Structures are given as C-alpha cells and as structure tokens.
Amino acid sequence: MEFHHLFSFYLTIITLTTISLFHSSKAVNPIILPIFKDTTKPQYYTTFLLGTPSLSVSLAIDLSSPWSWFTCNLVGFNDTWYSGVPNSSTYRVQRCTDDNSCAVYDSNYCYTCNSPNCKPKGNMCTGEIYPPSLYTGGSFYGGHLLAPLLLDIITVYKSNGPIPLGKRVYGFSFGCTGVDDLKGLSRYTKGVLSLARKDSNSFHGFITKAFKIPNKFALCLPSASKSTLNGAMYFGGGPYKLPPSKLDLSQFFVKTALVVNPIDVGETYGKRNSSIEYFVNIKSILVDDTPLKINSSLLVIDKNGLGGTKINPIYPYTTLHTNIYNALVDAFTTKAATMNITRVGQVSSFSACFSSKNMVGTKTGPKVPIISLKLDGRNEDIWRFYGFNSMIKVSNDVRCLAIVDGGLSVKASIVIGGKQMEDSLVEFDLESSKLRVMSSLLRFGTSCSQFRGA
Template sequence: GQTLLPLHFRGHDSDVTSSIPSSDHKTRTHQTILHHSRHRNHRKNSTKPLLDLGTNLTWLNCHQLQSLTSLHTVACDSDSCEVTPGNGCNENSCLYKQPNPLGSQNITSRVVQDAASFSTTDGGNFLSQVSLRIFTFSCAYNLQGVSPPVDGVLSLSPGSSSFTKQVTSDFNVIPKLALCLPSYGTGRFYVAGVYLKSPPFDNNTSQIPKTLTPMRIDSGDYLISVQYIYVDGTPLTLNPNLLLGGVAAKLSTMVPYTVLHTDIYNALAQSFTLKAEVTSVAPFKDCFDAQNVAGKDMTGPNVPKIEFGLPGKTGEVTWGFYGANTVVKVSEMVMCLAFYDGGKNLNDWIVIGTHQLQEYLLEFDLSTSTFSFSDSLLLHYTNCSTSPS
C-alpha cells in the first residue's frame, strides 16, 4: 500500500522540495518546511509552519507567497468559501477567522488556493509524484504570536478543511495520519500512513509493538479517554468521580508539556515526587535535585514510570512514559516534572503535549476511529530523529 509523504508545495514555475517535521527545543513545537520559488527571478524561498493537530485550515505568511504565479484568492460566493468554517467576506474575497493556537487573539486571513505536489512512498522508497491541483488554505499578513523563523501553521486536524483531509479526500486514500515527532533533529509525518521504513529505522517498524485505543473527534480535536493514571504501577489517589468513565484527553502538538486539571496534577506530583525537592523553576511546579536520580538508561533518567490507562478492545491498555518524556533537566543540578498544573477551570482536563508525544510512532485513523501508539522507540534503541538539527 502506498502512503503519501508531503514533499512539495508550489505554484507554477516553482521549484519545490521537502516537508518534514523538526523539533524546536525551546518551545517543544515541531515545524515543517515548505519550499517554493518566486516567479520573476526563480529565487528559492520557504515557509516554516508549525504542525498543528487542532487548526482546521492551514495558514501561512502572505508575504512569502504573493509571488507564486498560480496563487489566487477564493471568491465569497464560491463553494470553497461556503465550506470553509468561520468564513466571512471582504470585497468579495473569502476570509477565514480562527483562534490563534499561539495567542489569545483570533486571526483573520484570506482564503486562497494553489497547487501542491507530493511524492508517494511505501515508507522507505520513492514511488511516484502526484499533484493536488486545488489546495485550499489561508494566508495572513499579521501572524500574531508567531515569531521567526516560524511563519504559519500546517493543519493536521480531523477538520473538513485541514491539509490531511484535503489530501485524503482528493486522492481517495485511507484518512490516516502517521507522526513520529523527534526530540531533536528531523522526523517524519505521513498521510494515509503505513509503518515507517525510512531512516532512522533499520527494519520495518511493524516489529515494534503498537497499541490501539478508541479515538473520537470533538470541535476539530483528536480525543482519547484516560481512565486511570499510574505511577510505577500504582493508581493515583483521586476522587473516585474524577476519572469515572474516563476523561477526554486532547492530543496537541502546540502545547509543550501535558496540562492536567489541578486535582490530577497534585495527585501525580505527590506520587511521583522524588526526595530532595528544590525550589520550583518556572514554568514547572515540582522540581528536585538531579543528583538524587540514580543514573539513566536508554529511556532517559531513571525516574518512576507514568502510565495512562486507556480503553482497549478487550479491556484496559496502558500508554507508558519514561524519564525522557516525564522529566526535563532545567540545569545541571535540577530536574522538574514535565507536566503543567492547568488549574481547576480547564476546558480539557487533560491535554497531552509534545514532550510526552516525542519518540513514539503515532497513528490517527479516522476510518476506524482509533488512535495507535507504539512502545517508546527508545526501548528499541532507536528514535524519531534522522539527524541532528
């Protein structure tokens, strides 16, 4: 079976290459590169949008795209505008109003269309190049909250206008997204994904155990149900009603560290706390003396294992997180619990952030409404990174 790896983004007369996620250590976000060239002098240019599992429509920097010869604005009375959520009009130009995933203010952008090209792959080998003749996205001149080198957001959400939805619908392929987010360097993401066989993996990754749990979609977000949380195999001491029936946990590539409702966070911190606690280091709440950690292994510092208990086909399954995903070293002497206390008024009681998603094979399958996660790749002496950045 073929899977689509996005490699090209272009207007006519453009020479375009590469679209793969790389990690930003400071923000724990992951960005991709969309290469294109200007028509007049053929000078190559590029945009670097963040990968976002929640945004419904890709939005990019208009300044970087205005010279593409085939780029055109979507008219207000067109079908493309009508199906765009949050649409509006300005002088017969279709506008898109959406929440800014990096700030508090909404972003208003123009809805535009251009062509996009991709390469098909079996996970390791190039097969053929195909084109998406009409790719609908938006561009804005004022990207509030976005700092260079990032200049936009690539939508990987389950929404009707997302990048992934447009690709899978146009090519009539399985509506599936596969991610391998690196903790450093460069990783991979696939549309209509199959097991990855490209570097850094020496063998077919079907040999790495994977676990399935039901997934549901709400307001354009991917959600899974967390029924229990364990620390070294012991369930957290919580109000019995807190996780009763499972709490919807949102999966996010825009939140750097998993955010928990205060009651859940406090129970986790109390169970996880190591000896010799030290003064907290913002933005973290619970920190401890790094010298108190008994070394490290391939999965990171030797600290208590955290597991999320999830529903499976025949009973509970667990998603295990090890030191590389549960703590962060803020100095030579201090480590902190890599979770945020989100307060008691959260819309989502659990938001699973990128620090916890890194170095796992993740698959979002809309055809079966399932989310698949592998063992930590670190357990298998590999990772998502192909090279240092």
C-alpha cells in the same frame, strides 16, 4: 527568506532522497513531510514548497486549528486583504456571492474587498484563523480573526523505495494573515498547518483526497533541535519500519478509540456542533503501576463539553487540571523517594523538580517512576512515559517533571503535549477512528531524530 528556512528545505530534500524515513510494505507511495523542532519555544514545525515559482514555507503543527494559515506577504504572497497580487502565478481566491455560497469551503463569511489597494478586488470567502497565542496562553475564551482563503500548489514527497519522488499537487487551502498573528510561534515559522479532525480544510484531508490514500497520519516528533536532524509526518498508514530496527513497529502499538466531543469548547469562536480536536478516554493514571486517587469525573467529558483528554503538540508540555496535577506530583515524589531521588525547589514554571544525583541513566532516559495512561480498551493498552518523556533537564544537577499545572478552569482535564510525544510513534486513524501509540522508540535503539542528510 531566512537562511534557516532555505537550509531546512534543502536538508529535507537531502534527507528524504538518502533514506526512506518510514517504509511501508502495504501502502503505495506513502506521503512524507519532515518535522523539525525549535527548542526555544519548544515547538514542532514542517517545511514544504508552495506556489509558482516554488517557495519554502515553514508552518507549526497544530491539531486544533480549523484552517492552515500564514503571513503570505512574508513567504512570497502579498496579503490579499490590503495589497498586491500574490507572487505565485497559480494561486486562486475562493470567490463568493454571499455568506451562504461559502459553505462549500466550510466558511460562513463572504468578504467584499473593493478598496483601491485591494488586489484582486471582489468578494472572497474568509476563514476563522486562530493564532496559538490566543489559546495556549491560558485564556479560557481564546479568540480569532478572519482571513481571506486561497488555494495553491504544494510539493510533497511520495516514498518510492529508497528515493522519494517530488509531486506538485493543486488544492492546498489556507488563509492569509498579518505579521502580528505570529506571536507565540517559533521564529522559524510563518503560520500554522492544520491537522484538525475534519476533512474539508485539514492538511491530511487534502492529502487523502489528492492521492487517494487512507485517511490516517502518524507523527514522529523529534527530540533533537540540531539542524541536521528531523522527525516525520507520515500519511497513509503503516506498517512502519525505522532503521536500524527491521521490526514492524506497528505491532507494538497500543490503541484506543478517538472520541468526538459533542460540544465544541475548543479554540473556536463560532461554535460548531462538535469538536474538531482529538479526544480519547483515559480510564486511570498510574505512577509505577499505582493508580492515582483522583475524581474520576475529571477524566470524562461532561454535558458542557468540559473535561476529558485531548492531544495536541502545539502545547509544549502535558497540561493537567490542578487536582490531577497535585495527585500526580504527590505520587511521583513518594515513589521517587524510594529510589533515593529527592525533591528540590521550583525552577522557572516547573514546580516539581528533583536532584539528578541519584538518577541512573537508561536508554529511555533517567530512571524515574514511570507515568502511565490506562487507555480505554484492552488491559494492555497503556501509554507509558519513561524518564525521557516525563523529565526535562534544567541544570546539571536538577531535572523537573515536564508536566504543568493548567489550573482549575481548564477545558480539557488532560492535554497531552509535545514533550510526551517525542520519539514515540503516534498514529491518528480517521478511517477507523482510532488512536495508536508506540511508547518510546528509544526502547528499540532508534528515535525520531536519528535521520541525517548525506
């Protein structure tokens, strides 16, 4: 096991036993997992203990994958398709007699493994696994593979005042894949943790059932990549309090409905009746309170399931339909010019770049035009991206708009990515089908990345 994985796990223990990352006055023993950032991708991942004996597993956070999965042979298991019994003494294969018997596991495939090097032999259910490289690289059709499904024990932490308590829980479901499927993932990870909008196989669904807590989770993505800093995933609901602020941060939430895309055009191959991804309705996009002039139909999911807005931090930056992107860049450039901020040439994949000479530093990042998403709901339900979330530093003299052009044939017109979610609190409430967002914790002098181990 790589040193970084071990260090990340032990750092997590130190961090969680030093302070309560999120404090809830209503929820009883909320569940917490750390979030780390790899800036080389960039990508966000979590770490927890799996199996018996316990081994540290690091998985990328994905809100669209129908199954959690990893390269089992690299983290103490051996791939059950080809060789060896998993090193864990508590794993169990999800057995089947035919394809229909796998329905209880939300699977349609029963695989017979009777080759000499297959241990354990027999029939096992398989799940559709979607390596992010197949759908974040621009392919419209994506792709998938089938992997055997297993169950095992994991260790999670329940917040009990200032000292979280470790709890081993059986029933975490996952698929075992090969090393080639790690393409596109952080070098620190060995697979994907599913937080998709479904209860049967998602991690939040497992945690909800195991601990009998509300089916909701919040992401606080860190912006820092230093190994002594991390954000958090929080399961069970608020209110939320982050030191040094003593405020209940949930009072600053804006909210909107989570929308079900009735046609699954997501990252899946066998199309389901509806999408398992997280969509919301955006009424308009504003730059310094001026709405963009765009075709409003792009903001709506059409009869073919295309268009609209989805959220997933597996995408490092927010991606826009070309027509929306061009309108945004034009408006941003015009507003920036009134602030004596001049546009410069393209840098790498970022086409909208600006001289930072006249950018004034603030606690929410460089002072630039504020990009806002008017959510479907009340007039005050606006998700704002201040300079910290909208810009990326590419040199001492240049900062670029950290939003990319996705092309004309994107599935979702807007995909809100990780950079725009950093140091903000984003709650996915499956109980009431609501998205709640607090824009930029930096406004309150705190961040998702401030927590340090002793």
